[in-house]
Amino acid sequence: MRKALLALAFCTALACQPAYAQEAPALPPAAPSVAAPVQTPADAYTDMASTHFDAIIRGVERLGRSGEARALAALQALEAHKLLAGNDTVYIRTDTGLVDARTGQNAPADLTGLHPVRLNNRVRQTLASARAELLLAQGTQAERRDALAQIQAHPDAAMLPVLDKALADPSNKSLAGSLNAARAAILLSPGAQPVALSEQLAAVAAIKAQGGLAAKSLLSRAATLVPLAPQTREAAGKAVASIDFRLKLWGYGQDLFYGVSLSSVLLLSAMGLAITFGVMGVINMAHGELMMVGAYTTFMVERLVAAYIPALAPFSLILALPVAFVVSGGLGILIERSVIRFLYGRPLETLLASWGVSLILQQAIRSVFGPTNVAVTTPGWLGGSFALGGLEITTVRLAIFLFAIAVMAALTLVLKRTPLGLHMRAVTQNRRMAALMGIRTARVDALTFGLGSGIAGLAGVAVSQIDNVSPNLGQGYIIDSFLVVVFGGVGNLWGSLAAALALGIGGKGLEPLIGAVSGKILLLVLVILFIQRHPRGMFPMRGRGIES
Amino acid sequence: MSTDFSFRSARWTALAVVVLAVVLAFASLLPQSSALSVSPFVVTLCGKYLSYALLALAVDLVWGFAGILTLGHAAFFALGAYGMGMYLTREIGARGVYGNPDLPDFMVFLSWHRLPWYWWGSNHFAISLALMLGVPAVLAGLFGWLAFRSRVSGVYLSIITQALTYALMLAFFQNGMGFGGNNGLTGFKDVLGFDLTAPGTRATLLALTGLILGAVLMGARFLMGGRYGRLLVAVRDTESRTRFLAYRPEQIKLLVWVVSALIAALGGALYVLQIGIVNPGEFAPANSIEAVIWVAVGGRGTLTGAVIGAVLVNLGKTLFTAILPEFWLYGLGALFLATTLFLPHGVMGLLRHVPRKREEEVTPEITNPEGSNA
Amino acid sequence: MTRPPPLSRRAFTRFTLAASAAMLAGTDRARAAAPSGEPIRIGILHSLSGTLAISEATLKDVMLMLVDIQNRKGGLLGRPIEAVVVDPASNWPLFAEKARQLLSVDKVASVFGCWTSVSRKSVLPVFEELNGILFYPVQYEGQECSRNVFYTGAAPNQQAIPAVDYLMSEDGGGAKRFALIGTDYVYPRTTNQILQAYLKSKGVADADIMINYTPFGQSDWQTIVSQVKAFGSAGKKTAVISTINGDANVPFYKELGAQGITATDIPVMAFSVGEEELAGMDAKPLVGQLAAWNYFESIDTPANKSFIADWHKFTKNPKRTTNDPMEAHYIGFNLWVQAVEKAGTTDHDKVIAAMVGLRQPNLTGGIAQVLPNHHITKPVYIGEIQEDGQFNVVWQTPHEVPGQAWSPYVPETAHLTGDWTAPVNCGNYDTQKKACLGSHHA
């Protein structure tokens, strides 16, 4: 809170207040602006104690230049929000107390009058560069490599001597490639002293060889930088075109990945429906809400794990899977026993009744958890992305794709290899005969519905990682899921898979061409037309009993 | 399930609707101090219920008689509403916020300079009327022809009707479509030169809606009570059998489908006149599903039931959302469950137990006035 | 008008209040100061169900709290204030219907409500017809100036334009390229149109502006985020200005995180993401992303502190966040109270006339003054998202910014002003033609 108070009191003396006073008479100023006194500070640490971003940045830069080990400690503390300012100096907060960052001495643990050093994006940027500069000299091999990546991503002409020094250092032999790349990036950046043409061209070639968006960005800028030689600019322009071409080719692969990942989500959300609708003929409009329940279960599990077994927190998502399956499945069995079983053979009535169930579930969640979203965290091991050639694979999407495949495989196994699956198929094909053979059809119905609902719960866990967890979650998936099942052919898991792929890849393929909305509309129209030509979907189930 | 084709209740319902609408309309014109005065709020509400009743009737024709569970009828309702809305928007003329006589406000502030071609004719009431009924009818015709011809039925049909209205909703949400995007069309001033906010106009519109509903109800009774209605039931229950009697069920269903779309569009047009706003939310699949439950609550295949259901459920919604807002969805959900589980024939099913005895005496069609026509 | 309401209706409204209060707190709250006399009714028109409940339900609660506080202070004109809560259920026509009910059946003195532009647009004709008063607490696209509405949220010049100024400043990263990403509805469309004109006036080329619209509830952002990334690789500092609405924000930010875009690479400035929305997200990957508002919960002033404390006490939940539209209601309600006291009556015409020029201190400092165009003056803050889901204010306008109803950056409205004081008395006065356009006369 103190931080915020200072934030308020602080007022940048930025000269941008032109357009705000047009309609109304002049008004008295807001909070009195405390103009920070512009004084020549004694050193970097005093700078950082300022409330002025300009001063803080200056301080950070100075620390980076200093090359001191203590400076690195201070910067790392700043990054971790552990740097406090006051009395014209900064302190590092440790577990035991305060350490004066300038001296490294323990300081009296009196927190009054101290405030965390302010951060904004500009400070963070400078901080990253300064840290890289220090690490390049002091860090381990891995740290140095990261530092070079950082320097290359944000090339700064002032860094050139540091790099040259590092290049001369024999311990950096293995980093020569990264060092040269970073150096090349700096040579092509604004503010760099022009070097010999051949060196410039070599830099362009080095960056071009790296490819990718970052290289493109760097070269695009170089192509317009006047201090560079005209030949260099021309080469940079050509390099951009060449990278663009490669990016475009990879772009198709990328779209395919997006399509497949969207398909996985569609498949996950449709698979449970393929069971309840495809196998049992129940039009379960509450399917989306069962997904929602799965997602809320994830939220609850995460909360509980964080509260009682914090050590397992990164794996709460995995713990949530069986729990969500059981909760949604159990709820499904409850719905089947209390509502659906009275409506067998009347699919359209199940539609209306389950719609009623969905409304009640939505409102129940709203009553219990409130109408707003709840926050489900993405564990660290699922965050971020990695490059695969020119493709950028986001980990969470890849995980959902694999998960969808796993669920599909497991479901196929259950249907084909277990007694439940056998009974399910028997009941689907001839209920009376199955009953006569001693299969407890009522139990099979309940379990089948529970299985479909449990899969919805699993889909909910997956969806919680990429989408809102809110009472409206289910509504966003129900129409698409039904389309997948109907488009693919009712009662056919492989059909659902094909339909999910067609809709997902089709949608993502159309999106760059005609936009997301038009793409979706076009797909819907195509599906409508397709179903009118093939009323039973892509892979219709054949047999005598199926005909109405 | 046997169907009573005399629809005696429909006559009384039609009469009741007309009388009620006209009486309310007159009462709303009484001075506020009068004990019998009806507030404009009630007039608008009633107008809304009756417009919804038209939608319900449209759903009942296809669901109750032809067995097509439509989850997309709100699309036709909304298209009719948009047709009327476009006309009303043009009627605003230069009285909009920007004073632009040619372009609706929403086009002005999105810096459009010309009216899109599909707004052509929307400034003439007659052309608009033709469009607001014609467009939904043509769409229904096209959709129905494709669907029924290839014998799409049951759940499959339900799902694609839902996809249809969903696609339309997405399309109308786009600002680029030129229908006002998410905001839709609103801020109407008058219709055919009559001020929409004037009590007289409101009263007239309510009475008109009542009359139209009554007329449509009687028309539906005439059609469904005759041979066509019986044939629809035959198609609904045993479609394949009718083919061997040389009927073409796809044509028979297509006809009722288009008629039903027309009725829904009519309801939409009257709705906009009284509610004063139309936006893409009207296409929402949930709306269509709600319309189905109105019919289910009233009793499907009874005509009267559709009207009763629409009015009852919406009255309930009005009261509930005012008294116990948090519980409205529970109530609506429970209504869906209770109706499907315990009231398969709806309110009309409950009522029908009473005059059971008299029913036996009626010999359908032989004693019908139709028979004596010959 | 002076006819006493029938008993049933009074019972009905009292039931309404009791029911909603009871539902909120579990107990029937007794009015402490017990002002006596015929209660003054106000309407609360916020969705409690449907897709918008996510944002609006909170505003209903804050209004109930404000009414409660005012009643404890002795009510208004010596009479208690009674809140009539209705649920328009996120359904636009229902907004109009409920507005009509509040005005013509419950005869409320004023209405606090609406969220999206379309909900306001749908009730506008009702308020103008029945001469009601609406306090609209949400930032919006402007281009409207009704006599019957007081716009206590931000107009585009009180949020969007300062936000762009910040992004172009050195602290903001000196952005030269802008991706305007929004949900396809009128607020983003209009805001982006204004911003586009503004950016061009600042020398930004067409090629450096990317505009993209997505439908409501967009959940798959892979393609668009990758497009933004590609757009950002042209060698110029790139920023995203997001007018993405509601639910679509969560998957958008999750995708940003998944594709590794951080605030230092491509900052995202959002106009619809506040504390309430952040409470439903994992904020860690979002640190440093920006939002522009006229209020942040983290701003430490005595008034804000006590407001937050009241809120926690009222909701019995020490974690409930406060946000910008809540402050707007706080300001609007207090301005209305002042106006009624000044006018000595709840008569709509007199209260509307009394409103202009009233001043109410903001929770975060400074003064909100009602302008002749029925907008108010507001300070503008830029906040960076912190790990705890709160905002760290990194920039603020030196003065309060007066709200502009009509944007000077849109050619069609550049010459329009709104002034509901004599002698102009017109919401859309054309300064070139020296005439009031359309039919929005008093």
Place this chain on the structure above:
Amino acid sequence: MTTDALLDLRDVSVSFDGFRAINNLSLRLAPGEMRAIIGPNGAGKTTMMDIITGKTRPDTGTVSFRGHDLTRLDEPAIAELGIGRKFQKPTVFEALSVWDNLLLALKGLRRPHKLLFARLSSSEVQRIEALLATIRLAPESTRPAGGLSHGQKQWLEIGMLLAQEPDLLLVDEPVAGMTDAETAATADLLRDINRSRSVVVVEHDMDFVRALDVTVTVLHEGTVLAEGDLDTVSADPRVIEVYLGR
């Protein structure tokens, strides 16, 4: 080709998922003829009717009726040509009254827009009343057809068949579930009908077939096994083998 046959099936084959339901079947029916078809279960009797009425399309072979190629026509078109069908399981409109069932079956209006405003004519009333008398359901005319007994439904369906006034009647197991008296009456009725129309009867009940006293075709595994009068056919050792098993 021969034009004297009313119905002519030549080398018709159809298979479902590899199962040959009809295998090179040829069958000719002279105008005014009544033919009885017998055969064990799965012999292809019902499939043959499906082919004639357009429900199933043959894979190969030709089907002609009065020179019209039936394989190109759908069910309503074939029905309009004058082929009526009674199903094995009596199929009537259960929600409608007996009267309404007959009304819908009456030859005449079929176009939907004409049906919309169709009024009952006095000639239609007479025809329905005559039919009711024929099928002995006059007292039941206002009852929903769903409430009739099995035998009554059979009769109603025959009545509906007659109402269509077809030239050829395909009658699938008309006496299943009937009492002996009813069976005899049905046989009389069919013989009566045969005076003006051609009839194909599929039946298991040998007494009934004997009572009809017409040419019998024996189907087995989708092909004609034997043809002739009942006594000749039942003496055929192949038929005996098929019926009694090996």
